[in-house]
Structures are given as C-alpha cells and as structure tokens.
Amino acid sequence: MKASKPLLRRLPVYLNYLKAHEEEYPYNISARQLAEALNLREVMVRKDLAAVSNKGCSRIGHIRVDLIADIEAFLNYSNVTDAVLVGAGKLGLALLEYSGFEKAGLHILAGFDTDPVKRRNAAQPPVYSMSQLESFCRSHNIHIGIITVAPDQAQKVCDALVACGIQAIWNFAPTHLISPDDVLIQNEDLAASLAALRMNLEYRYYDK
Amino acid sequence: MKASKPLLRRLPVYLNYLKAHEEEYPYNISARQLAEALNLREVMVRKDLAAVSNKGCSRIGHIRVDLIADIEAFLNYSNVTDAVLVGAGKLGLALLEYSGFEKAGLHILAGFDTDPVKRRNAAQPPVYSMSQLESFCRSHNIHIGIITVAPDQAQKVCDALVACGIQAIWNFAPTHLISPDDVLIQNEDLAASLAALRMNLEYRYYDK
DNA sequence: TAGATTGTTAATCGATTAACAATC
DNA sequence: TAGATTGTTAATCGATTAACAATC
Numbered sequence: 001m002k003a004s005k006p007l008l009r010r011l012p013v014y015l016n017y018l019k020a021h022e023e024e025y026p027y028n029i030s031a032r033q034l035a036e037a038l039n040l041r042e043v044m045v046r047k048d049l050a051a052v053s054n055k056g057c058s059r060i061g062h063i064r065v066d067l068i069a070d071i072e073a074f075l076n077y078s079n080v081t082d083a084v085l086v087g088a089g090k091l092g093l094a095l096l097e098y099s100g101f102e103k104a105g106l107h108i109l110a111g112f113d114t115d116p117v118k119r120r121n122a123a124q125p126p127v128y129s130m131s132q133l134e135s136f137c138r139s140h141n142i143h144i145g146i147i148t149v150a151p152d153q154a155q156k157v158c159d160a161l162v163a164c165g166i167q168a169i170w171n172f173a174p175t176h177l178i179s180p181d182d183v184l185i186q187n188e189d190l191a192a193s194l195a196a197l198r199m200n201l202e203y204r205y206y207d208k
Numbered sequence: 209m210k211a212s213k214p215l216l217r218r219l220p221v222y223l224n225y226l227k228a229h230e231e232e233y234p235y236n237i238s239a240r241q242l243a244e245a246l247n248l249r250e251v252m253v254r255k256d257l258a259a260v261s262n263k264g265c266s267r268i269g270h271i272r273v274d275l276i277a278d279i280e281a282f283l284n285y286s287n288v289t290d291a292v293l294v295g296a297g298k299l300g301l302a303l304l305e306y307s308g309f310e311k312a313g314l315h316i317l318a319g320f321d322t323d324p325v326k327r328r329n330a331a332q333p334p335v336y337s338m339s340q341l342e343s344f345c346r347s348h349n350i351h352i353g354i355i356t357v358a359p360d361q362a363q364k365v366c367d368a369l370v371a372c373g374i375q376a377i378w379n380f381a382p383t384h385l386i387s388p389d390d391v392l393i394q395n396e397d398l399a400a401s402l403a404a405l406r407m408n409l410e411y412r413y414y415d416k
Numbered sequence: 417t418a419g420a421t422t423g424t425t426a427a428t429c430g431a432t433t434a435a436c437a438a439t440c
Numbered sequence: 441t442a443g444a445t446t447g448t449t450a451a452t453c454g455a456t457t458a459a460c461a462a463t464c
Contacts, residue, residue: 094298
C-alpha cells in the first residue's frame with residue numbers, strides 16, 4: 001500500500017508523458033515504449049506500473065487512458081487538497097498563479113503577506129493580510145501550507161502555520177524549519193538541487 | 209572522488225545551517241549537534257562531513273568556519289558558473305532575480321524570451337530576444353541553461369540550447385526533454401514534488 | 417582517567433535490476 | 441506456434457546504520 005519516494009516522483013512523470021502523447025499512442029502503450037521514451041529501465045517502469053494498475057495485458061501492454069486513470073487514482077488526484085501560501089513575492093506569485101498544481105490535485109485558495117503592497121483582494125487567488133491567516137485556515141479547514149518568504153522569516157511563518165492547524169508544509173525558503181513531529185515538512189531547496197546539477201556537470205569534465 | 213546524489217543534496221543544507229548559526233556555534237560544532245538540529249542521524253552526518261573534510265578533531269568536532277570552507281570547496285562554490293535562462297514569465301523572473309543562486313555559485317547572466325513585452329535591456333539581469341541566444345551563449349561560453357517556458361515550448365527551447373553548445377539543462381517545465389546523451393538534463397518537477405508531499409500526508413491519516 | 421568525538425569496517429536495509437514463468 | 445509482453449521471485453547494488461577502535 002505504501003509507495004516508495006522514488007516511485008511517487010516517477011508517477012507524475014509517467015502521467016505527464018501519457019497525457020501529452022495521445023497521438024503517438026491512441027490506444028495502448030507498453031512499459032517498454034514508456035521506458036524508452038523517458039530513458040528509464042524497462043523493468044523498473046514495468047514494476048512501477050504493476051504497483052498502481054493491474055490492468056496490464058500481455059502482447060498489448062496498458063490501455064493508455066486506463067493507465068492514466070489508474071495513476072491518477074493512485075495519486076489521489078481526484079481528491080483535491082486545499083492549500084494556502086505565505087509570501088507573495090516573485091516566487092510566491094509565480095506559484096500562486098501556476099496552473100499545473102490544480103491538475104496535480106492542489107488548490108491554492110489564497111496567499112498571505114505582511115506587506116500591504118502585495119495584497120490583492122480582487123485577484124484570483126487573492127492575497128490577504130497575515131492577520132487573516134488563522135481564521136482563513138480554520139474556516140476552510142486547510143491542511144497544507146506553502147512557504148515562499150525570505151529565509152529569516154521562514155521559521156516564524158512556519159510556527160504561525162502550525163498554530164493554524166496546518167499538517168504539511170512545503171518550504172521553498174532555504175532554511176531548516178523546526179516543527180512538531182506530527183507536522184510534515186518538505187523542503188524544496190533550489191540551491192541544493194542546483195548544487196547537484198553543477199557537480200554532475202563537473203564530474204563529466206573530470207571523466208573525460 | 210565522486211559524491212552520491214543524496215550527499216550532494218545534503219551538503220548545501222549543512223552549509224546553510226552552518227552559515228546561519230554563527231552565534232550558536234561561534235567556534236566549533238560536532239556532527240552530533242548538526243545532526244540533532246537538522247533532524248538527521250548522527251552517523252550519516254559524520255560520514256558526510258568526513259567525505260568533504262579531514263579536519264575533524266576528537267572532543268572538538270569541526271571548526272565551523274573551516275567546515276564551511278571545506279564544503280564550499282567540495283561543492284566548488286568559488287568556481288562560479290555562468291548560465292542563461294529561457295522564459296521570462298513569472299517563474300522565470302523569480303529565478304532571474306533570486307539572489308540565492310549567486311551564493312551557490314550560479315550566475316544567471318541573462319534571460320531570453322520570444323515575447324517582446326517580456327524583454328528588458330536595462331534591468332539586471334537583462335532579458336533579450338531569442339534571436340540573440342546563440343551569439344550570447346557562444347560569446348560568453350555558457351554551459352548551463354535554465355528552462356522556464358510553457359511545457360509545449362520546452363522541447364524546442366531545449367533543442368535551441370543544445371544548438372548553442374549548452375551542456376547542462378535545468379528544466380522547470382513539466383515535460384520530458386529529449387537531448388543528446390552528452391547533454392545533462394535535470395528536471396525540477398514541482399508537480400512531482402507536490403505529489404510526494406500529498407501522498408505522505410495521506411499515508412499519515414491512513415496510519416492513524 | 418573517563419568521556420566525547422572522530423573515522424572506518426561490517427551489517428542492514430531498501431531500491432533497482434536480472435531472470436524467468438505465465439499469458440495472449 | 442513464436443514472440444511480445446506481463447508480473448513475480450531472486451540477485452545485485454548502493455546508501456544508511458550499527459559497531460567499534462583510535463584520539464585528544
């Protein structure tokens with residue numbers, strides 16, 4: 001029942017590819033074809049697909065639309081989760097208005113910011129004052145919070161979100177957050193990701 | 209010599225913590241203290257630190273500033289890499305102006321966009337027309353490209369970057385890119401990351 | 417000295433890959 | 441039938457964790 005982290009990260013990639021390549025695979029697609037397109041090992045893809053769907057047929061593979069449905073069902077994409085975002089700076093606004101999250105089952109209901117200039121009551125999603133955070137989270141029963149503030153404010157915002165009953169935090173600030181054990185924190189550290197990219201690039205030179 | 213991917217992702221986290229907690233650890237810090245602060249296992253931190261520094265002393269641990277220097281040296285932060293970004297939409301602009309990358313050794317020299325409205329010659333970094341991409345990359349000898357365009361344009365942009373001699377691509381578009389084997393692609397798939405967060409949150413409910 | 421800390425060697429764990437039987 | 445494909449069981453691989461000797 002419980003899926004591994006790598007699997008959870010690969011499933012949206014499969015999903016994305018399956019949705020984007022309707023013309024190429026109008027009806028069915030095999031693990032092999034998917035693996036080759038995505039540059040992954042066939043066996044791994046086969047095992048991944050077996051984990052989320054039992055509709056694979058020999059000789060045929062998977063029915064494209066069924067596979068999409070099974071992956072979405074597995075990832076619970078139909079069960080949309082509401083979220084709030086704190087920090088309506090450039091990154092925050094970009095995320096607020098990014099349409100891709102809706103497809104992935106996340107609905108960012110509103111943003112919050114201490115800076116009155118950043119507020120916008122009319123736009124969709126709106127950006128409100130921090131003082132409204134708790135009542136908003138409570139009344140909408142929000143469980144997910146996204147942090148896109150400056151690193152030195154992140155812990156304070158984290159504490160505020162926890163106080164509002166938030167259960168999972170997606171942290172874009174390059175700060176290690178301290179939170180109660182029952183609050184899930186996922187760090188999206190772009191600088192760390194970048195470090196990995198640069199190092200891999202350098203190893204390449206080194207190997208040559 | 210070659211570092212594992214998990215290690216490469218933890219090092220910037222250590223670095224970040226070490227830099228931010230000068231008052232707490234004015235001189236030395238032990239693997240144990242670092243591990244507890246970051247909620248990691250002591251042994252793992254110890255092994256990680258041993259991989260990048262040989263200056264650890266029994267009873268004392270590591271000298272904070274030396275450790276910072278060793279991690280930065282290991283990650284080659286002094287060797288700043290130049291990069292270009294294609295797609296000056298909200299996310300693109302946010303990344304263009306994010307100061308954290310400089311500290312991590314990435315200097316985004318310029319952005320490029322097909323939309324004349326998005327261009328800005330005066331701002332820093334500037335945003336130019338796509339037609340200038342190749343000459344810019346060639347003349348500045350750029351090896352890293354960042355893609356922040358819409359998914360349906362990502363492959364085209366990827367091809368253009370490859371044609372400009374780019375060797376590594378950091379892709380923020382939710383699209384699997386096809387590229388020559390010697391071009392390194394790192395996908396930063398926020399929707400995939402989100403899926404992992406949501407699933408972990410759900411498992412939690414399930415466990416209860 | 418005793419205790420805190422290091423680095424290293426061996427054991428464990430989890431994920432990927434290989435091998436293969438089953439099916440259409 | 442032969443071949444393409446599936447799902448599953450066993451082997452491998454790599455990373456984490458445990459155990460421990462060495463040091464100040």
